[in-house]
Amino acid sequence: MPDTTPKPKRELPRREQPRREQIHEVASRLFSERGYHATSMRELAGELGMQGGSLYAHISGKEDLLVQIVNRASQQFDEALLSLRDVNLPADEKLREAMHRHILVVADNMDSATVFFHEWKHLSPEAYTRVTGWRDSIDHFYRDLVTEGMRTGLFRPDLDVKMAALLILSTVNWTYTWFHPQGTLTPRDVADGFADMLLSGLRAR
Structure with missing residues (x-):
C-alpha cells in the first residue's frame, strides 16, 4: 500500500540568520534531497523567497x-x-x-x-x-x-x-x-x- 503518512512541512530559513547562512542551509538541503545537478539556482532562490539574480550578490555560482x-x-x-x-x-x-x-x-x-x-x-x-x-x-x-x-x-x-x-x-x-x-x-x-x-x-x- 502507498505510504499515506503526512510529510512534515519544511521550515523556511530562519530570518534571524545572515542571508549567506540561509543560502548555505537551504542549498545543503536541496543538494541532499535532489542531488547537485538536479537542483537549479531558480529552485534555490524560490526556496529562499529571493529573485534568481539576487543570489549572485552573495555567491558566485552553484x-x-x-x-x-x-x-x-x-x-x-x-x-x-x-x-x-x-x-x-x-x-x-x-x-x-x-x-x-x-x-x-x-x-x-x-x-x-x-x-x-x-x-x-x-x-x-x-x-x-x-x-x-x-x-x-x-x-x-x-x-x-x-x-x-x-x-x-x-x-x-x-x-x-x-x-x-x-x-x-x-x-x-x-x-x-x-x-x-x-x-x-x-x-x-x-x-x-x-x-x-x-x-x-x-x-x-
Whole structure:
C-alpha cells in the first residue's frame, strides 16, 4: 500500500540568520534531497523567497555553494577528530571516542554530510583534489590509531593497518545513509555499538 503518512512541512530559513547562512542551509538541503545537478539556482532562490539574480550578490555560482558546503564539512570533521591526536587515552578508548565524534558530526549535519559524502564527485578538479587530500588525512588519522594500538599491545600484531582503517571509515562515514536524529539511537549508542564489534576483532587475544 502507498505510504499515506503526512510529510512534515519544511521550515523556511530562519530570518534571524545572515542571508549567506540561509543560502548555505537551504542549498545543503536541496543538494541532499535532489542531488547537485538536479537542483537549479531558480529552485534555490524560490526556496529562499529571493529573485534568481539576487543570489549572485552573495555567491558566485552553484559550484561555489558546493565547494563551501564541502569545505565546511571537512573543517567540522577536522576539528572533531584531529584534536584527539594529543589526548592521553589508550588507543582503544581513543578509537571509540573518534568514532563517536565522527558520527556526531554526521548526525548534527545530516544534509551537509550527505552532500559531502555523495555529491563531492561533482566538484571541479582543483576542489576535488582538496577533498581527496582531506580523505587521505583522515585515513592516516585512523591508520595511526590502529598502529598505536598495535605498538602498545592493545591490538593484534598481525592486523592489516590499511584494511582496518578502511573498515572503520566505512562504518562511520556510511551512517549518513540511515541514521535518523529523531530516532531511538543516539550518536553515542551507534558509536559504542560499532566500537564494541570492531574492537572485539582488533584487540589482542
